[in-house]
Amino acid sequence: MHTPGTIAHGALPQAAATLIARLRAGGPRVHCITNAVAQNFTANVLLAAGCVPSMTLSAEEIGPFVARSDALLVNLGTFDRERREATGIALDEAARARVPWVLDPVFVDRSPARASYARELMARGPKAVRLNHAEFAALSGAEPSRAAASGFAGGEAAVMGLSGPTDLVTDGSRVAEIGNGHPLMAKVTAMGCAASALVAAALAVEPDDAWRATCGALVIVGVAGEVAAASAQGPGSFAVAFLDALHNLDAPTVIARARVTE
Amino acid sequence: MHTPGTIAHGALPQAAATLIARLRAGGPRVHCITNAVAQNFTANVLLAAGCVPSMTLSAEEIGPFVARSDALLVNLGTFDRERREATGIALDEAARARVPWVLDPVFVDRSPARASYARELMARGPKAVRLNHAEFAALSGAEPSRAAASGFAGGEAAVMGLSGPTDLVTDGSRVAEIGNGHPLMAKVTAMGCAASALVAAALAVEPDDAWRATCGALVIVGVAGEVAAASAQGPGSFAVAFLDALHNLDAPTVIARARVTE
Amino acid sequence: MHTPGTIAHGALPQAAATLIARLRAGGPRVHCITNAVAQNFTANVLLAAGCVPSMTLSAEEIGPFVARSDALLVNLGTFDRERREATGIALDEAARARVPWVLDPVFVDRSPARASYARELMARGPKAVRLNHAEFAALSGAEPSRAAASGFAGGEAAVMGLSGPTDLVTDGSRVAEIGNGHPLMAKVTAMGCAASALVAAALAVEPDDAWRATCGALVIVGVAGEVAAASAQGPGSFAVAFLDALHNLDAPTVIARARVTE
Numbered sequence: 001m002h003t004p005g006t007i008a009h010g011a012l013p014q015a016a017a018t019l020i021a022r023l024r025a026g027g028p029r030v031h032c033i034t035n036a037v038a039q040n041f042t043a044n045v046l047l048a049a050g051c052v053p054s055m056t057l058s059a060e061e062i063g064p065f066v067a068r069s070d071a072l073l074v075n076l077g078t079f080d081r082e083r084r085e086a087t088g089i090a091l092d093e094a095a096r097a098r099v100p101w102v103l104d105p106v107f108v109d110r111s112p113a114r115a116s117y118a119r120e121l122m123a124r125g126p127k128a129v130r131l132n133h134a135e136f137a138a139l140s141g142a143e144p145s146r147a148a149a150s151g152f153a154g155g156e157a158a159v160m161g162l163s164g165p166t167d168l169v170t171d172g173s174r175v176a177e178i179g180n181g182h183p184l185m186a187k188v189t190a191m192g193c194a195a196s197a198l199v200a201a202a203l204a205v206e207p208d209d210a211w212r213a214t215c216g217a218l219v220i221v222g223v224a225g226e227v228a229a230a231s232a233q234g235p236g237s238f239a240v241a242f243l244d245a246l247h248n249l250d251a252p253t254v255i256a257r258a259r260v261t262e
Numbered sequence: 263m264h265t266p267g268t269i270a271h272g273a274l275p276q277a278a279a280t281l282i283a284r285l286r287a288g289g290p291r292v293h294c295i296t297n298a299v300a301q302n303f304t305a306n307v308l309l310a311a312g313c314v315p316s317m318t319l320s321a322e323e324i325g326p327f328v329a330r331s332d333a334l335l336v337n338l339g340t341f342d343r344e345r346r347e348a349t350g351i352a353l354d355e356a357a358r359a360r361v362p363w364v365l366d367p368v369f370v371d372r373s374p375a376r377a378s379y380a381r382e383l384m385a386r387g388p389k390a391v392r393l394n395h396a397e398f399a400a401l402s403g404a405e406p407s408r409a410a411a412s413g414f415a416g417g418e419a420a421v422m423g424l425s426g427p428t429d430l431v432t433d434g435s436r437v438a439e440i441g442n443g444h445p446l447m448a449k450v451t452a453m454g455c456a457a458s459a460l461v462a463a464a465l466a467v468e469p470d471d472a473w474r475a476t477c478g479a480l481v482i483v484g485v486a487g488e489v490a491a492a493s494a495q496g497p498g499s500f501a502v503a504f505l506d507a508l509h510n511l512d513a514p515t516v517i518a519r520a521r522v523t524e
Numbered sequence: 525m526h527t528p529g530t531i532a533h534g535a536l537p538q539a540a541a542t543l544i545a546r547l548r549a550g551g552p553r554v555h556c557i558t559n560a561v562a563q564n565f566t567a568n569v570l571l572a573a574g575c576v577p578s579m580t581l582s583a584e585e586i587g588p589f590v591a592r593s594d595a596l597l598v599n600l601g602t603f604d605r606e607r608r609e610a611t612g613i614a615l616d617e618a619a620r621a622r623v624p625w626v627l628d629p630v631f632v633d634r635s636p637a638r639a640s641y642a643r644e645l646m647a648r649g650p651k652a653v654r655l656n657h658a659e660f661a662a663l664s665g666a667e668p669s670r671a672a673a674s675g676f677a678g679g680e681a682a683v684m685g686l687s688g689p690t691d692l693v694t695d696g697s698r699v700a701e702i703g704n705g706h707p708l709m710a711k712v713t714a715m716g717c718a719a720s721a722l723v724a725a726a727l728a729v730e731p732d733d734a735w736r737a738t739c740g741a742l743v744i745v746g747v748a749g750e751v752a753a754a755s756a757q758g759p760g761s762f763a764v765a766f767l768d769a770l771h772n773l774d775a776p777t778v779i780a781r782a783r784v785t786e
Binding site for chain 1: 298301302305306309310315316317318319320321322323326327330344501502503504505506507508509510
């Protein structure tokens, strides 16, 4: 166990490196309920990490898709009636088939209807929730902090992955801080959505510890972002290089670059 | 005031350079009603220019999104019943909250239903309309020309941004011709949609003169296209380089390259 | 006529090279009914090959769009009620206006509802069907093989383009095997959808022989993939380079690289 504030040379960087290998070996099927802005990039991020994405939003067939998936992402970017119906069916099926799922409550700070819907979904038991500071404040009613995130995670019995200049990942008792990443990540649309999809993929291959899985996925995303930034000329070439970096990422690079404290 | 046909070394190139700085400083929120083909690229273009895009099309929440936006884009690429309902709500909210908006009447030359719907929207007071020659002819019933565009803009009390080998921008009394751009721009889907989104962003930070804002946005798009083409191998690398160029564009480059006559 | 297993230095590579020239000269309009994941990349692939894509899915206007198109793609990735209605209208119009169309029965192996819908569409007379091994097995009830593909194609009176490490293209009597392509193609989402869109475009400019058109389109896709892979660092730069390669592809490259036996 590490004192908070200490660099963990050990457990979490190694877990992130192991996660990469497990994703490539396992090729988990990840079904994504996400918005049209994010679908293409999210699918390409999952493919670059060795996963098999699917994306249908049709109520008539999402059940069989989820039943044959290893993890599910529910991203609120898609919010109309038909999509909510599909989401309900997907979550019923996920519960029945014990498919772990991640909630990404995109933009709940912008729309009361979204925030209220996100609270309903929280009650259905996501393994992890990935969100930014504004979204956290809108959902929890508290200013983002280690204590607030831990309290919220403990109360909801889900892992919170709170993204920001430093990412916080907590399950209520354990808290990790991840310092990886690059400012260009905020200049590519759907980067956060794609990170949530990787968290879902991580839950599929690391089913016993959602906190470790979430930490691993966010370390990988941050390290791939740093590697990509080294060769990028701007946000266009950065997004391209991010996919390349994710596809080529190896364990020594992950371990050498991981900046994670617990 | 410049004689028509004379290169304006002065006002408009400087306005375009100023616009870039204002977009980055202001980070305007731009809500886009646009089609799924265009959403991802449009969002990335706005991010590369320093803006904050949002894209929801849901009737239940588009009102609050528009109310908290600084500009709105209505692109007709999305045309089904649900989207028209969302567009109606968005325009009501834009009128109430005085959010300037741009109409992009995509492909009105291909479908009578679209053309008729576009005419309804014209009556709701867009600050600017950006369209190509075929779309102009379908909407106005006239062959595209300086005189026809000026007449149409004056009659509709909106700025017309008529794109082509040379872009024409007119508010009925003033006419600018912009010679910037590159043929590869026509080989990347949604390039025109993204240009319209930048016009919307420009209206947010240049609220007093929609003509100047539209000119500035189209100069920026054209110059970024030229910079991108210099390093591109084809349309794939061009689209990537376009985002990089937009992100890196500086005032001296804009002023040196602007080819605009008024 | 070539003995099966012999490299055809002649007819099919030349047909593929001719196809590229015809696409650029003709600029066929290709209307695509496809999913949001695939729309942007599919449009950019068609543009890179010299075609004019359109993508509306609205029942109210898809008829006029199809009537003014030279070919139609129906990709099952989009499956909700509204899209099925639009597909019905599009196929009525395609029959009336004799617009050739391609069926891409994406993921029919994952959902019984999709498989059953795909069988209905097969009965409406696609000129070509492009699908992978799992999709073929789900639709035909047979293990994928030359004999099974030929039998199925003959029975359905459509060309089958069965993709895999080696592509099989058959109209029931003729069978071609295409060895072009690169493993990175499977790491870019919508690559198969885009290939189907190019098959549709090929039918527009090679209306008398759907088998030859399908072979040509798949050779072009495979060769562009090989050219792209030569400069790619991973799946991100590969997708970009693929668009560049398609845009720049010339007849000598196609003829030199085509690996096709009939």
